[in-house]
Amino acid sequence: MPTPAPNMMPPTREFEAECIRRILAGEKNLFHDLIRPCERPVYLLLFSLLRNKAAAEDAAQETVIKVYRNLRNFRGEAQFRTWVLSIARNEGLGWLRKAGSRREDSLDAEIDDSTGDYTPAILTSWREVPYEALERKELGALLRQAIEKLPEIYRNVVLLRDIEEMDVRETAAALGITEGAVKVRLHRARALLQKDLAPKLGGFAPERKGLFGWAR
Amino acid sequence: MRIDCKHVWEHISAYIDGEVDTALRAEIDRHLETCEICSAVLDSTRNVVVLVADKRVFELPAGFSERLHARLDVELERAGHS
Numbered sequence: 020m021p022t023p024a025p026n027m028m029p030p031t032r033e034f035e036a037e038c039i040r041r042i043l044a045g046e047k048n049l050f051h052d053l054i055r056p057c058e059r060p061v062y063l064l065l066f067s068l069l070r071n072k073a074a075a076e077d078a079a080q081e082t083v084i085k086v087y088r089n090l091r092n093f094r095g096e097a098q099f100r101t102w103v104l105s106i107a108r109n110e111g112l113g114w115l116r117k118a119g120s121r122r123e124d125s126l127d128a129e130i131d132d133s134t135g136d137y138t139p140a141i142l143t144s145w146r147e148v149p150y151e152a153l154e155r156k157e158l159g160a161l162l163r164q165a166i167e168k169l170p171e172i173y174r175n176v177v178l179l180r181d182i183e184e185m186d187v188r189e190t191a192a193a194l195g196i197t198e199g200a201v202k203v204r205l206h207r208a209r210a211l212l213q214k215d216l217a218p219k220l221g222g223f224a225p226e227r228k229g230l231f232g233w234a235r
Numbered sequence: 236m237r238i239d240c241k242h243v244w245e246h247i248s249a250y251i252d253g254e255v256d257t258a259l260r261a262e263i264d265r266h267l268e269t270c271e272i273c274s275a276v277l278d279s280t281r282n283v284v285v286l287v288a289d290k291r292v293f294e295l296p297a298g299f300s301e302r303l304h305a306r307l308d309v310e311l312e313r314a315g316h317s
Contacts, residue, residue, distance in 0.1 A: 047311045051304055058303060062295055072296055079299075080306050087310060139244055139276040162292045181287050206248035209280055212287065217279040220286075 068111035104193035
């Protein structure tokens, strides 16, 4: 896992606690600063659940308003972002329930469907990350499509663990599942992504003989 | 006892995250030294993890933050008068 740059680190608990104390004491505008680091994970989690940009944005706004209205109830036991994400998750589930588009149990199921094929794509060698290729829109699109194709319970975990780089504990708390379930789902999600992406990403490798060669 | 490829694949995610115990890590490392296929599976999985972590893959919609904070301003204003 790459270490996030210092400016990407979540704010400290002390900063959050002080911010919340001052907001509740009347400095309401500080809420803008408090919520800013949560915007991206909130949107991504809701996009993962709702799979629609406009709905995810509306639900994100509703989430943030609910966070503000319920700020007094935040006890500081969890990280603030974790609490916010659990509110986002409930908001997303509420939207889905209203839309009647899903089974109630699919997100919360602790016993995952293990019948999928998690065998990796076999390549003889792939040692370089085609970072430069990220500038090319096609690679970004390939990665997005692969993630969007994942079953929902795996997609949520990938978004929080690998994209937002949250730890296992925080991911489990935000999604309301056990840490064991986070690890199992992440493993399967990565296996599915590797299987889907590794053969396609060959075209984006730096041009050098031997990279991305298929096993004989 | 030597572990086989399938066993290695089962632990790849935990291995990448540094969550396998010392004994298993040593077993996997020994297997990787001689197994080109598992080395490639590990490298490609690790690279997929690194690539999806790039913030350019999923971006917020243009104007998302501005609209959110404008909505919030309305709420903060409203709450102030209640």
